[in-house]
Amino acid sequence: MTKQRLHYFDMLKGIAIFMVVMGHVLTMCVRDIDRALVFKFIGEIHMPLFFFISGWFTLKVLPGGMLKRPDLRQRSLQLLVPMVVVSSLWIWYFPHSGLQSPLVSTFDCLWSNVWKNGYWFTLVLFEIMLVYSLVAPLLSRMRSVVAELGVIAAVWAVMLTVQCTVPAEVLDYGSLPLAFQFWPVFAVGAMAARHRDSFAAVTASGTWVTAATLIAAVLIYFICWSWEFPALTDENGLTMSIARSLFHICISIVGIAVVKPWSEAAFAPTASALTRGIADLWQLLGRKSLSIYLLHYFFLFPLWPCRQALIDLGLGFTPLVVFAAVVASAVVAVTLGANAVIERSPLLALLLTGAVPKRAKDVTINKNV
Numbered sequence: 001m002t003k004q005r006l007h008y009f010d011m012l013k014g015i016a017i018f019m020v021v022m023g024h025v026l027t028m029c030v031r032d033i034d035r036a037l038v039f040k041f042i043g044e045i046h047m048p049l050f051f052f053i054s055g056w057f058t059l060k061v062l063p064g065g066m067l068k069r070p071d072l073r074q075r076s077l078q079l080l081v082p083m084v085v086v087s088s089l090w091i092w093y094f095p096h097s098g099l100q101s102p103l104v105s106t107f108d109c110l111w112s113n114v115w116k117n118g119y120w121f122t123l124v125l126f127e128i129m130l131v132y133s134l135v136a137p138l139l140s141r142m143r144s145v146v147a148e149l150g151v152i153a154a155v156w157a158v159m160l161t162v163q164c165t166v167p168a169e170v171l172d173y174g175s176l177p178l179a180f181q182f183w184p185v186f187a188v189g190a191m192a193a194r195h196r197d198s199f200a201a202v203t204a205s206g207t208w209v210t211a212a213t214l215i216a217a218v219l220i221y222f223i224c225w226s227w228e229f230p231a232l233t234d235e236n237g238l239t240m241s242i243a244r245s246l247f248h249i250c251i252s253i254v255g256i257a258v259v260k261p262w263s264e265a266a267f268a269p270t271a272s273a274l275t276r277g278i279a280d281l282w283q284l285l286g287r288k289s290l291s292i293y294l295l296h297y298f299f300l301f302p303l304w305p306c307r308q309a310l311i312d313l314g315l316g317f318t319p320l321v322v323f324a325a326v327v328a329s330a331v332v333a334v335t336l337g338a339n340a341v342i343e344r345s346p347l348l349a350l351l352l353t354g355a356v357p358k359r360a361k362d363v364t365i366n367k368n369v
Helices: 002-028 035-057 072-096 107-112 119-143 144-167 166-176 176-196 196-204 207-224 238-264 275-286 287-301 305-312 317-342 348-353 358-369
Strands: none
Touching: 002 035, 002 238, 002 275, 002 287, 002 305, 002 317, 035 119, 035 176, 035 238, 035 317, 072 107, 072 119, 072 348, 107 166, 119 144, 119 176, 119 287, 119 317, 144 176, 144 238, 166 305, 176 196, 176 238, 196 207, 196 238, 207 238, 207 317, 238 275, 275 287, 287 348, 305 317, 317 348, 348 358
C-alpha cells in the first residue's frame, strides 16, 4: 500500500515539475505570450499539487494520536539555504543569460518582490510548515473531519484578515500572500493523509471527482477572465485569493484521481515495458522535482524567433503545448545531468538543491538493512 502510494505521488510531482518548466519556457524563453490560455492554465495547476503532496507527507502521527511537528531545523536547511544561495547565483547569472523575465531579477527584488525572482516556493513552503507546527497540537485534539476543517478555515480567516489590513508591500517581503493562498491546500493535504482511507474513497468516487472537476472549471474561468466579473473583484485581491485556494484543492483531488489508477496499472506485473518505462520517467522527475525547480532556470535559453510563429498560429493550445514540451524536455534533461554532478558533492548538494546529508546513525541503519 505504501509503495503504491509513493508511486503515484512521485508521478504527480513529476508531471507538475515538467509543467513548471513548460510555463517558464513560455514566459522567459519566448515572452509576450502571457495572454495565451495554455500559459494561464499551466500557471494555475502545477504548484498546488506540490503543496498538497507536501502536506500529505508532512503529517506524522505519534503514539497516542498526537500530530508530530515538522523538524524546522532540517526544513530550513532543505528549503531556505538553497533558496538564498541559488537565487543569488541566478541574480548574478541572469544578465548574461540572454533571457527576458516578467520578474526583475535584482537583489532588492529578492526580498521586496512577492515572487522572490522565481524562488518563492521554498520560502512559502517553510512558512506554511511553521504555521502547521503551531497548529498541529490543536488539530491533534480534533476528532472529526469537520472540526479539523474548522481549525484550518479559522487559521485561513486570520491570514486573509491580515492580507486585507496590512499593506501589500509589507507582506511581499515574506511572500506572505502566497503563503496565505496555499495554506489551505497544504493543510487539506495533511488531513487527507490523516484520513487516507476516506480520501481514497473520495478520489475513487465518480460523483466526488465530477463535482471537483466542475467546481474547478468554474473557478479557473473566473481566475483567468476575472475582468468579466467586476462585481466579484476587490482591491486587496481577497476574492481572487479565495477562488485560487479552492481551485487548488479541487485540482489536487482531480489530479490524484487521474494519476493514481494510471500508476496502479503502470506498476502492475502485467504492465508492458513501455507503460512501465513512461511511469518510471515521471517518477524520476518527481523524486528530483526540488532539484529541477532550483536549477532549471540556468538552462533556459532565448527563443525569440519562435515568438512570431506562435503568434501567427493564434497562440493555439496544441502548438504551444507541443513547443513548450519539446523545449522543456531538453531543459529537464540537461538539468538532471547537472544535478547528477552536483550530487557527487554533499556540500554543493546542500547549498544548491537542499539535499540534507543523512546522519551517521541513519546511514548505519540503511546499510544494515
